[in-house]
Amino acid sequence: MNNSQNTLYIFVDEAGDMDFSSKGSKHYMFNFLVKNRPFNLHEKIANYRYELLERNLYNQDSTRLDLESFHAHKDNKYIKQKFFEIISSFDEKSVKAYSYILEKPKVNPSKRKVKEHFYINNLSYSIQRLLDILNIDTNFIIITDRLPIAKNRSKQIGALKKGIKGYIRQRGLDIRYDIFHHCSASSANLQIVDYISWAIFRKYEHGDDSYYDKIKTYILDEELMTKDTEVNHYER
Template sequence: MLFGHGGLMLYLYLDESGDLGFDFVNKKPSAFFTICVLAIKGRENDRALANVVRAVMRRKLFKKSATDTPELKGGSTTQEVKRYFYRKASHIEFKLYSVTLDKKRVYTQLAMDKGRIYNYIARLALERVNFTDAAVRVIMTVDKSKSRRGIFEFNDYVITQIKACLDPLVPLDIFHMNSLESPNLQAVDMFAWGIFRKYEKEDLEWFNVFKARVCSDRVYLS
């Protein structure tokens, strides 16, 4: 859908998979941590993807496979449902950008500052998004998992980094939402999990289904 001087709204959805635990001796944290950004241009495409998520959840196929989670999740949604979702979304234009952190290569001192690590990995993923297009507004939605202070620090850091790539006349809004409130956060959750599994378990079953949509897939500190 066109707005203003003819540009398209740019919608970004950001989620992670894995954890930022670093105690590999006493606990069993993940070896990798992935942040994925789903980018959609235009309100029409944004709504179309959200409608696909809602339609999948209404299907008996999803209801039979669902446990206690009333949403699509990378870790709990069956492969059958994921494939069905992707088939239904195949006509929608969207792109994926990800960065996966090899946690065992993180310096001990830096491992104590998880917020800083998260924000930096998010920035690395976002910097591959093409902000030079004639977008009249950028709306970023992030899975709400941070404290109030963490949200402030994330917003401040990301806005500073992204605005260097944006036309000064293009507004940037960041929203932190529960995935139950945002169907497209559920979509990016599934994609983030697929990329994470590629590195954590060398499991390509789900990744191979959607890999054509991945524009950037990098490992940091490999």
């Protein structure tokens, strides 16, 4: 029996850094891409990458392009424009995004003292916020990029799974889930959520919504979790 249509996929990307000083980013956020199979446009994304590789054969005078995957921070503006053109053509009903945003100076120092705890606690809570918004009642699979903090990796994963299991149990849901941590090159969806995340981050961090405007139609919610906090614990 094929249950692909009934399984929800959630892809996760984080933006910002964990430098809680005036030298760090102003925001830290988790951004999510929500989709069901079949995953449309993946062949178009793959073909675009191969097209870029083939240009090396004919443009001998230009810099050789060795593109294993798409990454918004690294890709040049021409690649960005084309990639956003592709992902902005998704069916709005089949693709959704969610953003969980923290203004870093407002984060209580006790909540960020241990970086791996800060990361996992906020990732776990942001997933639960998204599941609430979705009124989840079906099996789901979460795929993140490799965890950014290598220290105590198994404990981080254990804490994350414990939080999700507790959420499902507390709500009496008869559903199953799984979570994987893959490199972004393995999944077009991780590359798509990277681009969506980059666009949202630029809106908040730099006041640039030019790329955000291309994907905003997919956004379920942008939750600025610190908006009601008045205290800044350092200047930024």
